[in-house]
Amino acid sequence: MKAEAAFTHDVPPQRVVFASGALSRVGEEAERLNIGRALVVATPGSGERLGKKVTDILGAQAVGLHAQAVIHVPKAVAEAGLKAARDTKADGVIVVGGGSAIGLAKAIAFETALPIIAIPTTYSGSEATPILGMTDGERKITVRDSKVVPRTIIYDPDLTLGLPPAVSASSGMNAIAHCVEALWIDNRTPVTVGLSCEAMLRIGRSLPVAVADGSNQPARSDCLIAAWLAGAVLSAGTALQHKLAHVLGGLGLPHAEAHAIILPHVMRFNLEAAPEAKARLEDALVSGDPADAIANMLRKFPIPERLREIGFDKAKSDFVAGEVAAGKITAPRPATADAVREILAAAY
Numbered sequence: 001m002k003a004e005a006a007f008t009h010d011v012p013p014q015r016v017v018f019a020s021g022a023l024s025r026v027g028e029e030a031e032r033l034n035i036g037r038a039l040v041v042a043t044p045g046s047g048e049r050l051g052k053k054v055t056d057i058l059g060a061q062a063v064g065l066h067a068q069a070v071i072h073v074p075k076a077v078a079e080a081g082l083k084a085a086r087d088t089k090a091d092g093v094i095v096v097g098g099g100s101a102i103g104l105a106k107a108i109a110f111e112t113a114l115p116i117i118a119i120p121t122t123y124s125g126s127e128a129t130p131i132l133g134m135t136d137g138e139r140k141i142t143v144r145d146s147k148v149v150p151r152t153i154i155y156d157p158d159l160t161l162g163l164p165p166a167v168s169a170s171s172g173m174n175a176i177a178h179c180v181e182a183l184w185i186d187n188r189t190p191v192t193v194g195l196s197c198e199a200m201l202r203i204g205r206s207l208p209v210a211v212a213d214g215s216n217q218p219a220r221s222d223c224l225i226a227a228w229l230a231g232a233v234l235s236a237g238t239a240l241q242h243k244l245a246h247v248l249g250g251l252g253l254p255h256a257e258a259h260a261i262i263l264p265h266v267m268r269f270n271l272e273a274a275p276e277a278k279a280r281l282e283d284a285l286v287s288g289d290p291a292d293a294i295a296n297m298l299r300k301f302p303i304p305e306r307l308r309e310i311g312f313d314k315a316k317s318d319f320v321a322g323e324v325a326a327g328k329i330t331a332p333r334p335a336t337a338d339a340v341r342e343i344l345a346a347a348y
């Protein structure tokens with residue numbers, strides 16, 4: 001237990017529509033926000049096909065499909081998105097896809113204050129946060145601004161049935177990372193702790209099912225609900241897990257995979273100093289060793305388990321350790337440069 005309760009609860013309010021087939025309601029949800037000229041944002045490839053589906057439903061309510069989102073929102077990608085919004089005189093952004101697409105929509109809203117409707121199809125949780133991450137060279141910049149919070153989220157689990165096992169697994173592990181970290185940050189609140197435990201319970205039981213059988217509708221729904229709650233608790237703050245993933249992301253490593261790989265190691269490092277978080281995770285994961293339970297889950301997933309497999313250059317360990325240590329994270333225990341070097345070595 002925290003010796004003294006002290007927190008600021010600042011989780012943004014949002015309208016959330018959750019239903020199988022909810023995508024068909026995108027037009028009326030746009031109308032509610034007075035969006036009559038929507039720019040639809042997506043990633044290329046499978047994301048673009050989803051984007052096309054949305055523009056087809058919107059008809060004259062859409063002024064264009066901008067399917068050029070890229071992970072970590074590089075500066076040039078943000079500028080191109082902004083130009084598309086201005087050129088089309090869009091009065092709202094409707095984004096469909098994962099955290100990469102949602103990131104680009106947020107970058108556009110950050111400059112224009114246009115309202116966003118998010119239709120998430122992965123478990124990144126970005127749709128529920130006021131956080132925008134962008135990259136400029138080797139550094140990732142994060143801003144927090146209420147302008148980038150999607151006004152409405154439409155969750156349609158049907159859209160996630162075709163999410164590839166690797167993306168389901170990696171973005172699901174990202175959601176788990178949000179939940180775990182939410183339990184040991186200083187700024188945790190009774191609401192975020194409750195949401196985090198509920199999300200852990202759902203994703204702990206359903207992510208392995210959804211990864212093994214993507215067409216399992218109940219498991220997909222469970223994971224998507226968990227992703228929403230995980231995103232909501234991420235708004236309360238972050239510590240070592242997210243700082244480390246953030247610095248690794250700046251080096252160009254894939255975001256969700258990096259989260260997944262370091263999570264069991266960060267848990268091993270932190271949980272002994274966070275008995276309340278440990279007890280809650282033991283309950284949610286039905287395991288006496290939550291770090292081991294997560295490591296075992298990861299082992300069965302079709303995604304990398306080691307930093308060396310995703311291109312981490314060991315020679316960058318000191319740089320990463322220095323960047324993380326500069327954050328002076330103390331909850332639940334000091335994240336020193338030495339500690340980070342050890343975590344990186346164990347995860348390598």
Ligand code: NAD
Pocket residue numbers: 043044045046047071072073097098099100101103121122123124125126127129130131132133159160161162163164167170171174234249255256
């Ligand atoms: P992603 O958005 O990059 O998606 C991964 C791949 O899956 C893409 O190729 C995409 O086109 C494809 N895809 C998405 N939905 C699909 C579907 N339904 N069917 C088939 N293919 C589909 O991955 P992600 O893990 O969702 O997001 C990662 C990004 O999100 C990172 O840039 C990260 O920094 C950011 N993020 C931000 C926050 C925040 O609060 N700001 C939180 C979490 C993650």
